[in-house]
Amino acid sequence: MSRKIAALAAAAALAASGAALAQQKLKFAHVYETSEPYHTAAVWAAGEIAKRTSNRYTMEVFPASSLGNETQINQALTLATVDIIYTGQLFAGRAHGPISIGGAPFMFRDFDHWKKFTESPLFGELAAGYQKGSGGNSVVAITYYGNRQTTSNKPLAKPEDMKGLKIRVPDAPLYTLFPRAVGANPTPIAFAEVYLALQNKTVDAQENPLPTIDAKKFYEVQTHINITAHITDALLTIVGAPLWAKLSDADKKAFTGVFREAAVKATGEIIEIEKRLMTDFTKRGKTVLQVDRKPFMAAVQKFYADGKLPDGGPLPWPKDVYDRLQAIK
Numbered sequence: 367m368s369r370k371i372a373a374l375a376a377a378a379a380l381a382a383s384g385a386a387l388a389q390q391k392l393k394f395a396h397v398y399e400t401s402e403p404y405h406t407a408a409v410w411a412a413g414e415i416a417k418r419t420s421n422r423y424t425m426e427v428f429p430a431s432s433l434g435n436e437t438q439i440n441q442a443l444t445l446a447t448v449d450i451i452y453t454g455q456l457f458a459g460r461a462h463g464p465i466s467i468g469g470a471p472f473m474f475r476d477f478d479h480w481k482k483f484t485e486s487p488l489f490g491e492l493a494a495g496y497q498k499g500s501g502g503n504s505v506v507a508i509t510y511y512g513n514r515q516t517t518s519n520k521p522l523a524k525p526e527d528m529k530g531l532k533i534r535v536p537d538a539p540l541y542t543l544f545p546r547a548v549g550a551n552p553t554p555i556a557f558a559e560v561y562l563a564l565q566n567k568t569v570d571a572q573e574n575p576l577p578t579i580d581a582k583k584f585y586e587v588q589t590h591i592n593i594t595a596h597i598t599d600a601l602l603t604i605v606g607a608p609l610w611a612k613l614s615d616a617d618k619k620a621f622t623g624v625f626r627e628a629a630v631k632a633t634g635e636i637i638e639i640e641k642r643l644m645t646d647f648t649k650r651g652k653t654v655l656q657v658d659r660k661p662f663m664a665a666v667q668k669f670y671a672d673g674k675l676p677d678g679g680p681l682p683w684p685k686d687v688y689d690r691l692q693a694i695k
Contacts, residue, residue: 392425392609395433395442396452396601397557399581403639404452404509404601405429407632411624418620425450435556437537443503443606450609452509452601456538462499463682465492467691468508471544472663474598477510477637482694484508484600488687502607507625510633511599512575512640517588519570521655525549525665534560534572539675544573544596546676547665564588575599576643577636590653594662603629 394412398404405427412425433439433448440457442448459466467473468489474480483489493505522528529549535541537554545552550571555563563569564587572584573596579585603625605613613621648654670688673681681688 389421390423392423392449393433393447394425394427394450395439395448396427396429397431397436397439398429398452398578400429402577402581403632403635404511407509407628407635408452410631411628414624414627415621418624419617423617431556431558435537435558443604444501446606446608449606451604451606453604454511454536454538455600455602456536456540458496458500458505458602458604459538459540459682461501461503462492462496464684464687465496465505466538466540467492467683467687469597469599470540471547471596472659472666473691477598479694480510480598480600483691486694488690488694492687500607502611504605504607504610505602506605506622507603507629509601509603509629510636511601512577512636513595514573514575514597514599515579516571516573516592516594516596517579517584517590518592519589521590521653522571522592522594523655523657525661532568532570534563534569540682543669543675544594544662544666547669548662560584561587573597575636575640576647577639580639580643580646585647585650585652588652590655591647592655592657594657595659596662596666 394408396404396408408427412427416424434442436453436457439448439451440453443451455469456466468483474483497504516522518531525548528545531550532553533545533550534555535545535552536557542552553569555569560572561582561584564572564584574584579591585591605621644654669676673685675681
């Protein structure tokens with residue numbers, strides 16, 4: 367009888383462990399608003415992950431810095447307190463410097479150049495380098511974030527107009543390259559705190575793509591939207607090393623497929639929103655200033671030619687990576 371009880375207990379334990387596996391809940395963290403395409407794409411991906419893994423994996427999406435700012439969620443990915451994140455390439459560059467090249471100012475000629483880069487062997491090599499440098503975190507998709515524009519309370523028509531301007535930038539070194547190159551004063555501030563910093567005049571300006579300027583309502587506390595288009599930016603979807611290591615090959619394929627489809631969805635939406643907002647902001651009484659980008663580009667690209675950052679430190683990528691990116695046609 368005791369053997370029968372023991373067998374039943376073992377079967378119950380096995381069933382319980384199977385049920386736990388079937389109901390494994392994942393956390394996807396990011397810093398963007400629920401109204402933004404990145405979030406809605408992540409929510410769509412959550413449904414698809416559940417569907418394509420027969421509910422063995424479910425995923426809850428935590429938006430708007432609810433699990434921490436961008437630096438914190440990158441750390442949480444390493445600590446396995448979150449499983450998946452969106453992050454900028456410059457933040458990923460802390461683990462593998464060369465991957466940050468995709469988020470550097472005036473790096474791409476246009477959207478088509480950026481798109482071809484994301485599909486290139488070079489991007490694959492950079493993602494592999496990040497995986498190794500981060501201890502196994504895996505880049506599974508890349509989403510167009512938009513061209514970063516500069517908002518302020520005065521026109522910024524030429525580099526000289528930015529001299530001494532206190533401008534908020536994300537807390538990653540390469541974001542300071544463009545402001546420093548034109549004599550501005552870059553000030554890292556957490557994304558969730560930017561609106562208040564602009565409102566209180568802690569900073570004079572900030573830079574983000576038009577959809578983010580709209581979603582975060584930065585236009586309410588800034589009069590000018592200067593079309594500097596200084597960074598063709600993107601978000602990486604990254605699966606943390608602990609989760610990636612235990613996924614089967616079939617599940618890895620499913621996760622990658624879902625997140626890449628989500629990236630295509632969000633990218634298409636961002637492109638359409640950017641087009642619409644160019645006129646919408648004018649209708650709202652904002653000054654949308656089309657600037658001559660060439661002088662701004664020249665100020666930045668001299669640092670690429672010298673191979674150095676404005677503070678004298680080396681660029682985080684080797685020259686051959688820069689040359690290969692520029693050679694993409």
